[in-house]
Amino acid sequence: MSSIKLNLVLCSAILYLLVCVNTQSVHRRFEYKFSFKPPYLAQKDGSVPFWEYGGNAIASGESVRLAPSLRSQKGAIWTKQAVSFDWWEVDIMFKVTGRGRIGADGLAFWYTTQRGDYTGEVFGSSDRWNGLAVIFDSFDNDNKHNNPYIMAMLNDGTKVFDHKSDGTTQLLSGCLRDFRNKPFPTRARVEYYMNTLTVYFHNGMTSNEADYELCFRAENVQLPRGGFFGVSAATGGLADDHDVIHLLTTSLHSQQQQSGGGQQMSADEQQKLSQEYQEYQKKLDQQKEDYRKEHPDEVRDKDGEFDDWFESDGQRELRQIFQGQTQIHDILRDLNKKVDEVIGKQMNSLSMLTAVYGHSQGQPIQPGAAPPAQMGSLPIGRHDWDALVTNNQIMANTIAELKGFIIEVSRKSDSLIAAGGQGAAASGINPQFLNEIRDSVLQVKQTVNSVAQRLTTQPQVQAMGGAACPEVSCVSFTSMLLVVATQLSLMFLYSVYKEKKEAQAKKFF
Numbered sequence: 224m225s226s227i228k229l230n231l232v233l234c235s236a237i238l239y240l241l242v243c244v245n246t247q248s249v250h251r252r253f254e255y256k257f258s259f260k261p262p263y264l265a266q267k268d269g270s271v272p273f274w275e276y277g278g279n280a281i282a283s284g285e286s287v288r289l290a291p292s293l294r295s296q297k298g299a300i301w302t303k304q305a306v307s308f309d310w311w312e313v314d315i316m317f318k319v320t321g322r323g324r325i326g327a328d329g330l331a332f333w334y335t336t337q338r339g340d341y342t343g344e345v346f347g348s349s350d351r352w353n354g355l356a357v358i359f360d361s362f363d364n365d366n367k368h369n370n371p372y373i374m375a376m377l378n379d380g381t382k383v384f385d386h387k388s389d390g391t392t393q394l395l396s397g398c399l400r401d402f403r404n405k406p407f408p409t410r411a412r413v414e415y416y417m418n419t420l421t422v423y424f425h426n427g428m429t430s431n432e433a434d435y436e437l438c439f440r441a442e443n444v445q446l447p448r449g450g451f452f453g454v455s456a457a458t459g460g461l462a463d464d465h466d467v468i469h470l471l472t473t474s475l476h477s478q479q480q481q482s483g484g485g486q487q488m489s490a491d492e493q494q495k496l497s498q499e500y501q502e503y504q505k506k507l508d509q510q511k512e513d514y515r516k517e518h519p520d521e522v523r524d525k526d527g528e529f530d531d532w533f534e535s536d537g538q539r540e541l542r543q544i545f546q547g548q549t550q551i552h553d554i555l556r557d558l559n560k561k562v563d564e565v566i567g568k569q570m571n572s573l574s575m576l577t578a579v580y581g582h583s584q585g586q587p588i589q590p591g592a593a594p595p596a597q598m599g600s601l602p603i604g605r606h607d608w609d610a611l612v613t614n615n616q617i618m619a620n621t622i623a624e625l626k627g628f629i630i631e632v633s634r635k636s637d638s639l640i641a642a643g644g645q646g647a648a649a650s651g652i653n654p655q656f657l658n659e660i661r662d663s664v665l666q667v668k669q670t671v672n673s674v675a676q677r678l679t680t681q682p683q684v685q686a687m688g689g690a691a692c693p694e695v696s697c698v699s700f701t702s703m704l705l706v707v708a709t710q711l712s713l714m715f716l717y718s719v720y721k722e723k724k725e726a727q728a729k730k731f732f
């Protein structure tokens with residue numbers, strides 16, 4: 224009993240915490256100047272609006288290939304503007320793919336005071352950076368069998384990244400996750416809010432948006448203000464393709480920030496920004512229109528590329544397997560949620576019944592009887608008490624009805640056995656099958672007898688103790704009766720069906 228109470232206290236404490244967290248709501252704003260995504264990620268001149276890229280990086284309409292699967296390639300993409308907000312969340316969707324069982328070197332997300340070089344030494348960007356690097360390190364340089372690895376490293380502009388040890392002694396935190404060659408794009412969500420840095424990772428085994436898991440959380444992280452966002456990648460002797468499909472930035476503002484001086488600024492700024500955005504959108508639409516006019520045969524070309532539209536048997540099979548897996552995963556998660564709900568409800572009812580039982584010990588519950596004298600101190604009112612007593616009565620009546628029903632079924636099954644025995648020779652029903660049915664029916668009869676016995680002894684026990692039947696066994700008992708009844712009816716139907724079928728088969732011969 225004490226463990227149940229302890230659990231309840233814990234549950235309410237967690238609920239309270241959740242409510243507290245929810246009340247401190249975060250205002251979020253999508254920052255299009257610090258984001259890119261398909262379609263039309265790159266414009267027709269190859270530029271990515273608000274971003275600049277270099278090295279071996281190539282941008283297309285669908286993704287930015289930071290480093291292709293060739294030896295010793297380096298590339299990066301950086302925001303043109305410095306960040307103007309304190310707290311942010313960046314969602315990066317990327318793919319690291321290669322033919323090898325192992326690949327190299329990896330990819331890095333940056334938030335630094337200066338944009339890095341396009342030919343730097345650290346995953347395609349500069350060493351001795353000032354700010355944050357979240358590194359997706361594919362290659363196991365120190366041969367400790369702990370790569371691919373995701374890690375964050377802070378630098379004040381003095382430290383040189385130690386490739387030989389994969390930065391093991393320098394990292395802030397990290398997690399061992401494989402991000403290469405996944406069926407769906409992998410994703411990372413880097414959140415920096417109130418000096419807490421959190422990295423979530425989506426392993427790309429499903430296409431479900433909600434399947435992020437925590438990689439690490441670090442508190443008291445001080446990042447410099449006004450930095451630049453960037454993503455870079457590099458290959459070595461081994462080479463993977465490093466593609467970034469999208470990078471979406473959201474600025475995070477606490478409630479205080481909203482109600483403070485930020486309000487005035489945001490009204491003007493917002494109007495200016497939305498105007499700018501509309502102009503940009505118009506320009507983009509115009510360019511798309513021009514492009515279509517200049518390339519009228521584009522549609523016809525696309526028709527010719529039928530090969531892309533088909534998939535091989537292997538590809539289809541794989542796709543179907545992953546779709547199935549995703550569905551199973553979703554169902555399991557929903558089931559988990561429901562089981563949690565049921566457990567919660569059960570705990571509530573248990574605690575209520577425990578309270579009632581504790582106070583009414585020694586005083587049998589009689590239908591229509593007045594509640595006990597100490598009712599006033601109970602956590603339930605008279606109304607609840609009456610409801611409980613009525614429920615009890617209804618339950619007893621239902622059990623009595625079920626008993627009658629089962630006795631009837633039992634009688635019918637007896638006559639069925641007798642008829643089956645006579646008709647077996649005539650209709651040619653397999654004697655083994657009949658024996659099986661007989662065994663099952665005998666088993667059921669035994670169960671029914673024991674049930675009937677229990678039903679007759681139960682009222683006496685109730686009259687003596689008032690609570691000799693614990694709540695849990697009552698519930699399983701009723702469901703057991705139902706199962707027995709269903710089983711009997713099914714068997715009856717099956718034997719009739721079989722007889723008919725055999726008779727039909729006979730007609731054919």
Ligand SMILES: [Ca+2]
Binds near residue numbers: 363364386
């Ligand atoms: Ca490495």
Ligand SMILES: [Ca+2]
Binds near residue numbers: 363364365366367369
């Ligand atoms: Ca390593």
